Amino acid sequence: MLFDTVLIANRGEIALRVIRTCRRLGIRTVAVYSDADADAAHVRAADTAVRLGPAAASESYLDIGKVIAAARATGAQAIHPGYGFLSENAAFAAACEDAGIVFLGPTAAAIRTMGDKITAKQAVAAHGVPLVPGVAEAGLTDEQLITAAEDVGFPVLIKPSAGGGGKGMHAVFDAADLPAALRAARREAANSFGDDTLFLERLVATPRHIEVQVLADEHGTVVHLGERECSLQRRHQKVIEEAPSALLDAATRARIGEAACNTARSVGYRGAGTVEFIVAADNPEEFFFMEMNTRLQVEHPVTEEVTGFDLVEWQLRIGAGQRIDFAQDEVTLTGHAIEARIYAEDPARGFLPTGGTALDVVFPEGEGVRVDAGLDAGQRIATDYDPMIAKLIVHAPDRPAAVAKLRDALQRSAVPGIVTNIDFLRTLLSREDVVAGELDTGLIDRMSTGSEIEHTPSEADWAFAALAVLGDATKARTSDSVWNRPSSWRTSQPAVLRVPLTHEGDERLIGVDLENVDLARFERDGAGSGGGGTAGAGVARPAGTSAQAPRGREITVREDGVDRRAHVWTTRVIDSRAQRPTLEIWVRSETGIFRFTRAVADPTLDPGEAGAEVTAPMPGFVIDVRAADGEAVEAGQPLIVVEAMKMEHVLTAPMAGTVHLRTAAGAQVALDELLATVTDDAGTDTSETSDSSTDASSTDKDGQS
Template sequence: MTALFDTILIANRGEIALRVIRTAKRLGIRTVAVYSDADAHAAHVKAADTAVRLGPAQASESYLDIDKVIAAAKATGAQAIHPGYGFLSENADFSAACEAAGIVFLGPRPEAIRTMGDKITAKQAVSARGVPLVPGTKDAAMSDADLIAAAEDIGYPVLIKPSAGGGGKGMHAVFEPADLPAALTTARREAANSFGDDTLFLERLVATPRHIEVQVMADEHGNVIHLGERECSLQRRHQKVIEEAPSALLDEATRERIGQAAIETARSVGYRGAGTVEFIVGADRPDEFFFMEMNTRLQVEHPVTEEVTGVDLVELQLRVGAGEELPLSQDDITLSGHSIEARIYAEDPARGFLPTGGRAIDVVFPTGEGIRVDAGLEAGQQVASDYDPMIAKLIATGPDRATALDRLEAALAASAVPGIVTNIDFLRTLITLPEVAAGDLDTSLIDRLGEDELAHTATEVDRQFAAAAVLCTQGRAGTETTGALTAEALAGSGTASAWAKPRAFRTSRPDFRPTVSLTVDGETVEVTGTVDDVDIDDHGIWHVTTDGTQHTGRIFSDARDRTIWVTGERGIHVFTRPQADTSLTPGDGGAEVLAPMPGSVVEIRVETGDHVEAGDPIVVVEAMKMEHVLTAPAAGTVTISAVPGAQVALDEVLATVVDDTTADGAVDDTEAAPENTDR
């Protein structure tokens, strides 16, 4: 057996960096982390044996700077570089730079990356091996006019896709010819910003599509195997949310054919390392599949394959990179049980899934049979808008799909990241839908959900629980304690409150019912009730009885008790204690267009003094690699407050629209709603 590396560098961050470090340490390999200023105190930096600063938070000056990454590898004696996913993982120039520096790139050679990284040349390569393709354009570098003409031959609806990248960025479904020119303009800009290449192509949009991908592994000796398929059909605007292995759709005959097609795809470019071949399958014709693309890297969702095959894919990457032959043949690969992964994002489903940020007061994930957590976030860590919003992956495995779903739902219920708004509760809603339970999936299922189905509304029980927490922490405001509210935290806060013990307290007036003001789900409510008993156990779990109703869960608070996070039976809710309105002239400013997330202004589409109608585009804000078009909340005259290129904070005023049709200047003060482009 070939000797493995002494030292490797991981050219990535977050949970994937930690994932690679875990396997490397098991194999006795020294690890080097790299980081930007935004990640100076991140978990992956602490976990590695050594770490090297690359530069400022901007990815182009840190994680995407090839020269800096190569220099860090040389300075630390790293013999190989693992690129993770994203950043430089599918960059042919980076692979070539590693080879030129005498450093092993733990991925395919530059030629394979270039061929498969350009979806047009990729289709040409796999077509020669008999792999089926979706009808679409075949020529590279087509102009907008060429693409518009080609769309008529392909037939609507069509899907615009960037040739140089994936992850849903730059992808747009177009159903009418009149909408295609504007969509092409937006797609080119997004592709250029995300991948440095604005080349686009078109495909026929398959009705009720299901996204099924196959994991492949190849060595430099010509051996290629597949490790089964994954179903990734639960997506939101082309961004995967839930992945599982195996697919509930395929029968054994189709599974064999699609696996062989994936192997032929890898052979078409002399592939080396881990890769994923993605196929689209019509839900109404599960035996018919079409090649979409090949991701020349490890995938985010690789854990579900590891769970059902028992194979450590990172270890195989290391062994193949060291020149070994694959230690497994196709006959050695068997699928056992079922595994499902949920991606946890720092995003707010109630606000159109806009990216969020903030500091994690705590990070709570469960353990137990069949539960795996791949996370890159620790308590106290800041989540900024500089990078992708995914902060963790929760994986549940069982002997069958139903058991895996049940375990995942229970695990999500026990998860919380107070301090940051996440999609955890949305994920619970999603996996308990009847269609999901039945395996009746397609890539548009999430986008068809209505607001009521996405809502996560606090019940009266939740409000009573939060009110009890406010009463328990009276006298604590002004302290700098942050985190889980435990008996020790309350007792150590210096409060003279009778709750510090904590035990129930009542005034001597038997009819006294305290009222607490709370803001939740955008609404300020008055919660009135009597707390009969409260206790906090040794695990930090609160047991509260209010008006004869028992509540059990955890409570977290920010430094001044203005915000309280309550976990209960249906997930986590955020409550704030409203402060007095100190505005001297409320309403005088007009209808404000507010930044829905921290980010940067990339375009302003109107000028101060212009008249706009409700819904007209005003400002384009970019956050976490995607653009968001902010529209006018009402008709009127616009005043622009932002400038292109400016960094803006959450809820910062970017423009104001004043009603110019009324004499008294009365305006609608509704906040602008962002129109999300693909994320």
């Protein structure tokens, strides 16, 4: 018998994912939320919801006492931790057990063992699981690690024993560079995890990241559900995942699957887990254990699509004490599945998190297309949590068909109001090496910051935005008088209207020939209707919300004798730097997704404050101000620390001079908001703005895999 009530100790798309399975099984669900998520989709989708506390995760989602109290108050018999937050917290698993509540995951002992990379390696080595050559012992000093590196052989990879997400990891190719790299790695590990224990591994050339999904029950049965390829990463964070891997043959698949099962057996594992391996692209028969994730993975849907198993259902069944009722030889992989993670981040700004309010949420639907999302139109993306907002998953008969289907699905996706990585994902999936399955974990990092990262609007896109502005003006009018129509009929008006627009600092006057534009028809056909065609077809909404057409308008323009179609959304915002109203226009076309604004004049600084500007590279909170107003500073000196979505960004002085602060610790700031100016001694205007990608450093505070 399964549970009557399950509490989901998480938020966003994973909470909705768990709710979906529980609802199918007739299980009552309890959502928990912070103040930032009070109106979130997962809160509305659950049968009941309990407030945990303020937006800060430490006072809400990470507060073990509050989560346990919520479960007791609502009669929850089990807690699903999702991923991130408390999902791999041994103390939380133990607290659930002490409270008589089933933790839908492994035992606290298994979490502790696998949570420490050194003890994990020692545990799996005893069960014959292959390890990367290296040295992994507790308490090794820098001198001992330097000596051991001679036996390991260069290049080596320094890794912290605690934590994850790539923090504290350093590749070292020359012995002379090792001492400094060890010192830096210890500082980063201590700051991120409170533990500066390090170990060394040989650096595997052209590495591929392949992981295996396992299930284990409390009766001793362990099976694997095939592998997933997760080699497409940036900053050690996965971006694209697929199943099965194009690299492995049947024999290697069986061997790596058995190694994963032995890893689970080494700690008496229970529930769903993932064993991660590193594989050399030029020698795929050789694989090495990296770590075990003792929870459900973000990328679990691709395994579900190719195997037909509902992993959340099996977490519930195993947690209720049921046996796994199928054998290893009954697991078959059918077709190919690929998942793209959609993040609220700006690839052109070094993948910094963005945030914002979703004007609309548009994803395709249809056979072989699945959307796991936790976002509604009108919902604000809080900068307090991980920037992933959705996952787009496709399933097809083979890998080439799956890659093509995912590219098409991304083309029909948009979250206007929020800068996302959707266009970057389309570019990534169009690369010849990715299409051919020639992947490795450094591929994205090697991509240039030019055309492969940045998307430039076409002339048609500028025209779409200009027409959206005119359509917005038309909507505001209540009279049909010819005197109120923005057309060329007026005696004082030229035939071509010019609309001032800005895109990423590029300011233009876009001419619109209204002799060939029927604005009345444009408004009647488009406003609030979704328009039909590509933009209006197949709109999938997150669970718990109603399906509806996009809230924008569809426009067709003629370019070089060809009709081009786009969907547009407009909204009025306050410009964060100019502090004045402006019109924001979002265009989704075959070229990509672009944000335009009505051109506004730059703010005029006070005479004593003209100088180089320091602006917020992302929306978030000022957590530290490291200089006093009026203080003399040097170029590169840290001034302000902004935190958003588990990342800290240190803003530095763009020049030597006197700093004039326009913010304070604790302030909430918008993207590109002016935070400070630096003037030289004479107070002359340098006409510079600090570039967050080069004059500041970022630290990812918590990785999610």
